[in-house]
Amino acid sequence: MRKRTLHRGLTAFWWLTLAFLYLPLAVVVLYSFNSANSSAHFVDFSLRWYHRLLGNEEILSAFGNSLVLAITSSVIALVVGCVFGYGMYRHRHRKLGWLIVLIYLPIVLPDIVFGISEMAFFVQIHDWTGLLQPGLSTMIIAHVTFQIPFVALIVYSRFVGLDPTLFEAAKDLYATPVKRVVHFMLPTIKPALISAFFLSFTLSVDDFVISFFTAGPESATLPIYIWGAIKKGVSPEINAIAALMIAAVAIAAILSLAFSRRRPT
Amino acid sequence: MSETMTAETADHPGVRPAADEQDRASRKASSIEMQGLHKRFGRDTVALDGVDLDIRAGEFFTLLGPSGCGKTTLLRILAGLEEPDAGSLVVGGKNVTEVPPHRRSVNTVFQSYALFPHLSVRENLAFGLKMRGLPAAERNAKVDEIAEFIKLGDLVDRRVDQLSGGQRQRIALARALVCEPDVLLLDEPLSALDAGLRSQLQVELLRVQKRLGMTFVFVTHDQDEAMVMSDRIAVLNGGNIQQVGAPRDVYERPMNAFVARFMGHDNLYEISARQGDRLTTALGTLTAEDAGDGELLLIRPETLDLLPGEVAGDNHLTATVAERLYRGSHAEFRLEIGDTTLQATVNNRGRHLPEVGETVTVVVAPEDLVTLSE
Numbered sequence: 341m342r343k344r345t346l347h348r349g350l351t352a353f354w355w356l357t358l359a360f361l362y363l364p365l366a367v368v369v370l371y372s373f374n375s376a377n378s379s380a381h382f383v384d385f386s387l388r389w390y391h392r393l394l395g396n397e398e399i400l401s402a403f404g405n406s407l408v409l410a411i412t413s414s415v416i417a418l419v420v421g422c423v424f425g426y427g428m429y430r431h432r433h434r435k436l437g438w439l440i441v442l443i444y445l446p447i448v449l450p451d452i453v454f455g456i457s458e459m460a461f462f463v464q465i466h467d468w469t470g471l472l473q474p475g476l477s478t479m480i481i482a483h484v485t486f487q488i489p490f491v492a493l494i495v496y497s498r499f500v501g502l503d504p505t506l507f508e509a510a511k512d513l514y515a516t517p518v519k520r521v522v523h524f525m526l527p528t529i530k531p532a533l534i535s536a537f538f539l540s541f542t543l544s545v546d547d548f549v550i551s552f553f554t555a556g557p558e559s560a561t562l563p564i565y566i567w568g569a570i571k572k573g574v575s576p577e578i579n580a581i582a583a584l585m586i587a588a589v590a591i592a593a594i595l596s597l598a599f600s601r602r603r604p605t
Numbered sequence: 606m607s608e609t610m611t612a613e614t615a616d617h618p619g620v621r622p623a624a625d626e627q628d629r630a631s632r633k634a635s636s637i638e639m640q641g642l643h644k645r646f647g648r649d650t651v652a653l654d655g656v657d658l659d660i661r662a663g664e665f666f667t668l669l670g671p672s673g674c675g676k677t678t679l680l681r682i683l684a685g686l687e688e689p690d691a692g693s694l695v696v697g698g699k700n701v702t703e704v705p706p707h708r709r710s711v712n713t714v715f716q717s718y719a720l721f722p723h724l725s726v727r728e729n730l731a732f733g734l735k736m737r738g739l740p741a742a743e744r745n746a747k748v749d750e751i752a753e754f755i756k757l758g759d760l761v762d763r764r765v766d767q768l769s770g771g772q773r774q775r776i777a778l779a780r781a782l783v784c785e786p787d788v789l790l791l792d793e794p795l796s797a798l799d800a801g802l803r804s805q806l807q808v809e810l811l812r813v814q815k816r817l818g819m820t821f822v823f824v825t826h827d828q829d830e831a832m833v834m835s836d837r838i839a840v841l842n843g844g845n846i847q848q849v850g851a852p853r854d855v856y857e858r859p860m861n862a863f864v865a866r867f868m869g870h871d872n873l874y875e876i877s878a879r880q881g882d883r884l885t886t887a888l889g890t891l892t893a894e895d896a897g898d899g900e901l902l903l904i905r906p907e908t909l910d911l912l913p914g915e916v917a918g919d920n921h922l923t924a925t926v927a928e929r930l931y932r933g934s935h936a937e938f939r940l941e942i943g944d945t946t947l948q949a950t951v952n953n954r955g956r957h958l959p960e961v962g963e964t965v966t967v968v969v970a971p972e973d974l975v976t977l978s979e
Contacts, residue, residue: 508706508713512686512781513707513732513733513736513780513784516736524721
């Protein structure tokens with residue numbers, strides 16, 4: 341009897357927690373479909389705010405910036421992080437444990453510290469060389485820096501999960517170093533790479549703080565646009581953007597999870 | 606075997622069960638000469654301490670020893686996965702000491718099988734051929750051929766994660782054989798399998814080796830397996846070769862106490878006095894025929910006869926039965942002679958099997974006594 345009560349209590353707690361997590365999101369999504377210009381009273385179902393989005397040049401440009409930033413930074417981070425992750429794997433037995441700690445650090449560092457440091461760094465470089473004018477390029481560099489550790493760790497853990505003799509089997513079966521990469525390593529870690537790409541993508545789309553500090557006047561992303569718009573009050577238009585972002589990030593996160601689970605035995 | 610296949614073999618040096626075996630042996634098999642191989646890991650671990658070893662072409666050769674004896678290091682040096690600190694390695698008349706593994710015509714069957722998880726069984730089998738740049742049509746033909754030879758049946762079309770341990774083992778063997786290497790290396794390939802499957806695959810492996818006439822170098826820590834499979838065995842310990850010989854030599858005439866113990870012998874006695882062929886040990890004085898001049902006497906348990914009661918005679922020892930293990934086909938006895946114990950194995954041929962506590966007479970045949978050094 342007592343066991344069943346406990347079980348019911350835990351189930352109720354589970355639903356409460358989920359409600360706590362998802363109700364605010366649900367409210368935003370709900371009001372994005374509101375026909376009235378209100379975030380308090382739901383009148384009727386309508387797509388008018390979504391139509392309004394399509395006509396708003398500023399939003400479309402922010403959307404484009406977010407997409408270019410997310411895709412470019414994720415691709416760069418994937419290449420660099422993959423090489424880094426393989427290096428961590430190859431040297432895991434040597435006394436290089438501190439390297440792994442070093443790569444964790446950017447993950448736990450507060451975004452604001454990261455953002456300020458990046459900004460200061462770019463300003464410095466710009467003063468000396470005239471390069472790196474704040475804009476999309478500085479944002480891409482900044483995003484790549486916080487995406488690399490995630491990619492490297494995903495790739496590293498995939499390699500660690502492999503039978504180490506596979507590397508030797510590839511050598512034994514006449515694969516030159518280049519062929520080992522093309523025909524063995526890359527195909528073997530492909531699910532991890534896809535997973536890492538989608539994770540980087542969501543991290544980039546999500547990011548506000550670091551983008552804010554490294555952006556230029558022309559390179560506002562969706563989160564930066566929302567932040568600016570919200571100072572004039574929450575409009576249902578913002579709800580519609582938020583709902584679309586929730587959808588995009590959710591899809592990327594689910595894809596990332598799906599590919600990280602798909603590991604051949 | 607059909608005539609068409611034999612004819613086809615003449616211009617295809619492929620792995621074909623129909624090939625004339627003599628012809629194949631002369632073409633494929635390579636000898637191996639190792640000289641002064643040294644290998645050290647870190648500062649203190651000596652894996653190989655100067656190994657000289659010749660392996661003949663077409664031989665089933667086994668490296669036998671306990672873990673850490675250097676047998677796996679030696680195999681990895683043959684594969685090119687490890688480079689020796691000193692010494693030279695010649696395979697098929699070519700010095701390959703510094704040739705990287707992907708340029709050696711040597712293939713390995715790994716203990717963990719190491720099948721590529723991202724590839725199908727067919728792609729696994731074709732991997733080596735593909736890396737060598739063989740066109741797809743030829744790869745497929747060779748894979749089909751080897752699949753037939755190893756009797757893989759429909760396994761070729763499965764995924765790797767759908768295979769059992771025994772099936773993986775055979776795929777790993779086929780994947781190495783299809784490359785037609787000069788030498789095939791096998792790193793404890795049967796150790797992960799259960800006893801029944803293991804002896805079945807032992808027979809299969811032997812059949813494959815004899816039909817291909819390829820040089821096989823096999824690593825194991827299991828002396829029974831080594832004796833069943835090998836033309837010759839090298840027993841290793843502490844990075845040194847202790848003895849090289851045919852299974853009967855190594856088992857019946859071990860060169861030293863380590864080899865004797867490793868081959869499963871317990872009846873070793875120090876010789877305290879020697880007068881011609883009369884050897885005195887803690888058991889008493891025994892007459893030996895051609896025992897050599899070692900300082901230890903080896904008595905193999907299966908050479909002993911047990912008679913009930915006390916019987917006087919030359920090479921007759923009176924003993925008490927301390928323990929009896931009945932094993933159906935035979936029985937193992939632990940006998941006590943004074944403070945010394947002696948193991949005896951007696952075939953169960955409907956004779957009287959003494960009980961614990963019974964007094965028996967042990968009959969030692971002079972021609973079965975061997976001496977060896979410490």
